[in-house]
Amino acid sequence: MSATLSLTRLARHHPGEQHPALAGIDLEVPAGACTAILGPSGSGKSTALRLIAGLDAPTGGSVALDGVDVTALPPERRGVGMVFQRPLLFPHLSVIDNVGFAARASGQSRSASRSSARRYLELVHLEDLADRPVGAISGGQAQRVALARSLANAPRVLLLDEPFSALDSVLREDMYELVREIRKELSPTIVLVTHDRHEAAVLADSVAVLIDGVLEHHSEVSSAYTQPSTRAVNRLMGGINEIHGHLERGVHHSDLGALHLPPDGPVPDDGPAVLLIRHEMIRIVDGSPDLPRGVICGARPAGLRSIADVRIGSVMVHVELPTGTTAPVGTEVGLEIPAAACTAVTR
Numbered sequence: 001m002s003a004t005l006s007l008t009r010l011a012r013h014h015p016g017e018q019h020p021a022l023a024g025i026d027l028e029v030p031a032g033a034c035t036a037i038l039g040p041s042g043s044g045k046s047t048a049l050r051l052i053a054g055l056d057a058p059t060g061g062s063v064a065l066d067g068v069d070v071t072a073l074p075p076e077r078r079g080v081g082m083v084f085q086r087p088l089l090f091p092h093l094s095v096i097d098n099v100g101f102a103a104r105a106s107g108q109s110r111s112a113s114r115s116s117a118r119r120y121l122e123l124v125h126l127e128d129l130a131d132r133p134v135g136a137i138s139g140g141q142a143q144r145v146a147l148a149r150s151l152a153n154a155p156r157v158l159l160l161d162e163p164f165s166a167l168d169s170v171l172r173e174d175m176y177e178l179v180r181e182i183r184k185e186l187s188p189t190i191v192l193v194t195h196d197r198h199e200a201a202v203l204a205d206s207v208a209v210l211i212d213g214v215l216e217h218h219s220e221v222s223s224a225y226t227q228p229s230t231r232a233v234n235r236l237m238g239g240i241n242e243i244h245g246h247l248e249r250g251v252h253h254s255d256l257g258a259l260h261l262p263p264d265g266p267v268p269d270d271g272p273a274v275l276l277i278r279h280e281m282i283r284i285v286d287g288s289p290d291l292p293r294g295v296i297c298g299a300r301p302a303g304l305r306s307i308a309d310v311r312i313g314s315v316m317v318h319v320e321l322p323t324g325t326t327a328p329v330g331t332e333v334g335l336e337i338p339a340a341a342c343t344a345v346t347r
């Protein structure tokens with residue numbers, strides 16, 4: 001049974017350190033939902049997971065499951081499971097006995113623990129390897145065993161600490177599919193720590209961004225792309241357009257002209273503000289004198305597509321071009337910039 005996870009002003013300040021590893025964060029993950037914690041190295045992601053799991057004690061704040069404070073409970077009494085970057089399996093046990101380990105340790109017979117473990121091995125599509133020693137399986141399979149072992153404890157919250165980062169990209173996509181199946185089948189509440197916005201986008205319902213121990217952003221995935229709270233969040237979400245200017249009553253003024261912010265989005269106070277524009281949502285067009293006009297001064301490949309650099313006055317706008325289109329340097333073009341591609345931030 002999954003639980004709603006609530007972190008309230010959760011903090012960890014290591015003795016002797018100038019800055020806290022986690023500076024008092026508030027975060028709620030509804031029962032059955034998946035939140036990805038994204039952030040640069042050292043931003044406090046693993047610290048947050050360790051505090052939720054009870055592997056480390058906070059210096060402030062609390063962790064609650066379904067409204068019940070579990071901050072003082074030891075890890076084994078929280079109903080929280082954790083999967084790490086490395087599978088950390090018991091090397092002397094077979095695949096199925098790794099998965100059934102907790103049941104066996106709690107006093108179940110070998111056959112009872114194996115029969116419940118088999119269900120979880122089926123869930124991760126490893127039933128055929130049940131009797132193999134774990135030394136004779138691949139890294140991807142070992143990570144599936146670690147996932148099955150964690151699920152076999154019926155966690156109310158499942159914590160995934162960069163569990164796929166050591167796998168190659170094909171295996172990683174397989175694991176994403178597996179996590180989607182597990183969510184459909186068991187609906188655990190999941191907190192996934194990752195460096196990878198693609199991973200966050202394909203697996204999670206919401207994205208929480210930690211920068212230097214501070215939760216700078218939490219929203220559903222699509223708004224993390226289009227309405228990041230700060231420039232640092234924008235960059236982590238792959239945003240490449242930052243236009244300095246001035247905000248006046250929801251309209252941003254710069255060499256790009258006057259651009260309206262979306263009426264349903266956040267609007268900072270009037271004053272200096274940086275306009276963030278998603279490059280994938282800008283269209284290069286020929287006509288319309290009303291649109292901002294500029295000159296293409298460079299282009300670079302980005303997979304199937306390419307990114308064109310368009311200079312308008314003192315401003316450079318980066319635009320993702322549709323597959324198969326080119327942007328000859330020196331061409332004068334207009335830019336169609338939908339309000340939904342824009343947000344303004346003050347830091």
Ligand SMILES: Nc1ncnc2c1ncn2[C@@H]1O[C@H](COP(=O)(O)OP(=O)(O)OP(=O)(O)O)[C@@H](O)[C@H]1O
Pocket residue numbers: 014017020021039040041042043044045046047048
């Ligand atoms: N035991 C400790 N004593 C002192 N400082 C610590 C300790 N553990 C972590 N830190 C510091 O806390 C900060 C956050 O570390 P944490 O491991 O949570 O970051 P992270 O975002 O998970 O990083 P990465 O992505 O590299 O794993 C870092 O500055 C780290 O050096």
